[in-house]
Every structure is written in structure tokens, then in C-alpha cells.
Amino acid sequence: MGDLLVSFHLWIKALHIISVIAWMAGLLYLPRLFVYHADAPAGSERSEMLKVMERRLLRAIMNPAMIATFLFGGALAATPGVLTAGSYWWHAKFTLVVVLAVIHMMMGAWRKAFEQDRNTRDAKFFRIVNEVPTVVMIAIVVLAVVRPF
């Protein structure tokens, strides 16, 4: 198995980065839809349309992309020679990846609240939420590429 991972290492890394891009696109776009949805009256045509967009974005793009990011990332971590005893960047990176996964789950809960017309949060709250994945993503990419420690 180790030999297979080594020989396909760069393909797996490419698939890892592709799935990361798809996951990040959803993590950055869904809170933007929540900003508009928070100002749409419950039951209105706009609110019903946003429900469809949010459901499709989460289920058809974000969920599969997160699973693929973890699968290809896990394959990279399991590739002989990729992570060594001193790869402390990896510990910090994985902690931040767990933070991103928690944010993903929270977005799932907010989406359900909108779907059931029981959202109580305002547009300002979701504008702030929108910034968090960006900051976390920047830190993860710096850790993964620069490996400062």
C-alpha cells in the first residue's frame, strides 16, 4: 500500500487541493446566502428560492468536497516519508482543519433553521461568520506550504 501511495503521491496531492478548493468555495458562499436569507421574509418567494440554493450547495458540493478533502488528505498523511516526527506544522494544521469542519457542521444547523423558518440570527451575524473560514484557510495554507515549524 505504501508503494502505491508513493507512486501516486502527486496525483493524490492534486486531488487533495482540488477538493479543498471546492470545500472552501462552499464555506465562503453559504454564509453569503445566509446574509441575504436573514433579510428575506419567511414564506416569501426569495426565502423559498434561497432554501433550495442552500440545500443544494451543502449536499451536492460542500459535503462531498469535505469528505474528499479528508480522504485525500488522509492518504497524503499515510504516504511514507510525507510526515516526519518533527512535522509540528501538521499538528497545527490538523487542529485548524477540525475548526473548519466544526464551522461546516454549524452552517448545516443554520441551514436547517432557515429551512424550517426558525432562524433568529441577523444579516450582521452572518457577515462576521463569512470572514472566519477565510482567516482559517489562510493559516492552513501557510502551514501546509511554508511549514514554519
Ligand code: HEM
Ligand atoms: C483532514 C483534512 C486534511 C488532511 C488529512 C490533510 C493532509 C495533508 C498532508 C499530509 C499534506 C502534505 C502533502 C505532502 O507533503 O506531499 C497536505 C498538503 C496540503 N494541504 Fe492538506 N490536509 C487536510 C485539509 C486541508 C485543508 C482544509 C486545506 C486548505 C484549506 C489544505 C491545504 C493543503 C495544501 C495547500 C497542501 C500542499 C502543500 C504543499 O505541498 O506545498 N489541506 N495536506
